[in-house]
Structures are given as structure tokens and as C-alpha cells.
Amino acid sequence: MFAGKLILSRFGAPTAKRAVGLGKLFTAKRFAFSPLVLNGVMRRSYHENVIDHYEKPRNVGSLDAKSKDVGTGLVGAPACGDVMKLQIQVNKDDNKIEKAVFKTFGCGSAIASSSYATEILHGMHLDDAMNIKNKDISEHLKLPPVKLHCSMLAEDAIKAAVKDYRKKADLAD
């Protein structure tokens, strides 16, 4: 409804009445929570942590998926058509993650979630990595409720990567 109201200004003659109406809209209480109005389009601003990870994603890249000490997690969210690949390189002796990289094609929240995930995975023990919950990621990034599934995707990717590594390690033994 609100979007409709805003679009209204793009059509039709910009009468004085409408201008007043729009002014009222923007100062109304329900719009008081930090939205940015750009070119007449409403944009809810994301938390700075999301924007930071989105603009400067950490640890983007790939590891050799065939290598024995690398675990690969490949997951997808059919609802939005996102695909996320997260890879970990594990030290065999102490089961700690030496390196974590990701590659995500999806929305900003999915990219930020996987970027932050690789950041916390560094130096982490595999058991601790399995205990990472999507809440840990979403709370740091302050994701809005509609984007919680992006952090869930990152959690799934971590679990898939650890499982993949363990499967390989078991086979090698």
C-alpha cells in the first residue's frame, strides 16, 4: 500500500495536494525507523555489519575439492535461487580449521552470512564448528526476520563442509 502511494507520485500530475500528502507520509510515525528514501523508492537500511561484509567479503575463493584435507559444503536455497559453496582446510593433527573460503551467488544477506561464517571458522575445532548455530551469524549481522534463512543456509554449508571432510578422513583411515 505504501509503495503504491509512493509510486503515485511518478504517475499523474504532481498537484500541490499530492506533494503535501507525500510530505505527511515521510514524517509519519511508522516511517520513523531509519528507512532511506532514494528516488522515491523505500529502502530499509541494513545493519552496517551486513553492508561491510557485502562490500568487502572476506575469504572469497576456492580450495581444491579433491584434496584430502579439504571439506566442501555446497548448499542451495530453492526459494530464492541462492547457491553457496563453503570450503574448509583442516589440520589433520589437531582437527582445527586452518583456512575457510566461500563463494556465494545470492542476495546480500547470503553473501554476508557466508563471509562472516568463514571469518569465525578460522582456527576453530571441527566439533565447535558443528555447533555453530544460525543465530550466532544472524545476531552478529542483525539480520531482519525475512532474511534469517540466509544465516540458516550458512549454517547448513558449514555442517556440510565438516561432514564432507570427515567422510574423506574416514575413507583415508
Place this chain on the structure above:
Amino acid sequence: MNVIGRSRKFISKLFSRKTRSIQSKSCYQFSARYFSIGPREPHSRNRNASVNRVNQEMGVFTGKDNHTLSCCDKCTEECEDQFRFFCEGCKYLKDPSILDSVDHFELFDIKEDYDIDIEKLDETFYQLQQMFHPDRFTMTGDEDLMENSTTYSSFINNSYKLLKDDLERAKYILKKKGYKALEEGDQISDIEYLQQIMEIREEIESSETQEELNVLKADTLLKKQTIVEKVSSLFKAEAYEEIIETLVQLRYTIRILEAIDKREREFI
């Protein structure tokens, strides 16, 4: 021509006078009770003569004679046909809340099927927009009416977009049949398919020339066409579970096309 003729007929149905004898009477009685005989209610809006004249000349559907907007509240309850968006009695736009129960296919008077009559959809869309576009109601100077027409107009827009979209249309039909497709939190077990998608997305990202993209685009468009045809035949066979699986591919294919378009814009 036939299509146009049929659509016109349908549009006129929206304002049909079938039940007018009963409806308008009750409308009139209601408003007369409030505005002609009794004292004026505080919420009544008696437009002055010049505005009324302008409205009549413009052919705007709004207050007529002594009719005022509040009589529509009465009509909404009594009107049997939920698709009559204008009040029978005074031709005033009804409260947009009736849109909640509107079926998108019925709105455009097309058969509920995955294969739709695009020509008719377009034609009806333009006609509906002609009637409900906010520009038509600017002259009335009635803010409620303008706001309502905006709601109607954007509903028609969204409805049109939904029906035109190969994916959304399928999801809508499935939803009506009680199936859920592409829900949040759904997962893909087909890792090989994800790998394919990953490779294509990487290829798009690393593409350097327009020619490379053109090849990819042609491929993907062909793929999309095949998937849409498959979905269509699955709908005919009523194989809904299979449709849900196929829609995942459609979703990813559409995303790939979007990524190609985005990459193309970066070249310019």
C-alpha cells in the same frame, strides 16, 4: 477482435445493472435517510455542484446527485457479486478490502490454467487500468477515492505481473490446489545440479566479452523454454509433486538469466 469484444463484455459485467433495481434502491434509501431527510452526518462529504459537474463531464465514477460515499458501506454487505468494485447505487469505488478475496484469474476473466491467453490478459489489463488508474480520480479532489483507486490500480498491476510470470503463476495455481512450492528453508539434495549452477554462475562472473554472454544467454533461454513446456505438460497431467521439483530448476534458471543481464549492464 473477438478477444477485444469478449473483454469489453466482461468489463461491462463489472458494472452490470442486473441487480440494480434492488441494489440502487437500498443505496438510495440509505443515503436519503442520512442526507435528504435527516441531519447531515459529520463524515458526510457533500461535494459542491461544480465538482459534480466536472466529474460527470469527465465520466468519473463518483457521487451522483445526493449519493455520497458512506452509502457504499451498506452496499458492500449487500452486493452479491464480489467483483463489482463500484457501488451499484452511486458508482463510488468500494472499500479495497474486497480485493483480499479476489482471484487473479477471475479478475482478468481468463481460464485458470498454466497456459494462459496472453493477448486477452494484456487487453483486459489495459482496460482495467483505464478504469482504476489514479489519474482518473485526480479531478474529484476526493482523497479517499484517490487512495482507493491507487490500491485497486496497484493490485491490478501486481496481479498482472503474477500471471505473466511463468514461475509465480505456477506457484499461485499450486497454492490454490493446496501445494507448497519453493518454501523458505527448503533444501536441495541434488548436489550435482548445484555444481552445474555454480559453474554457470562462475562462467558469467568471469566472462569478458558480450559474445560469451550471448552464447550463455541463448543456452539458458532455451533451457527455460524447455522447463516451462515441461511444467505446462505436468500441469495437464496434474503431477503436482513433479511440478514442485521442476520449479526449483525454473527458479535457478531465472536467476541465471538475471545474472547475465546484470553482467551485460556492467559491460556498458
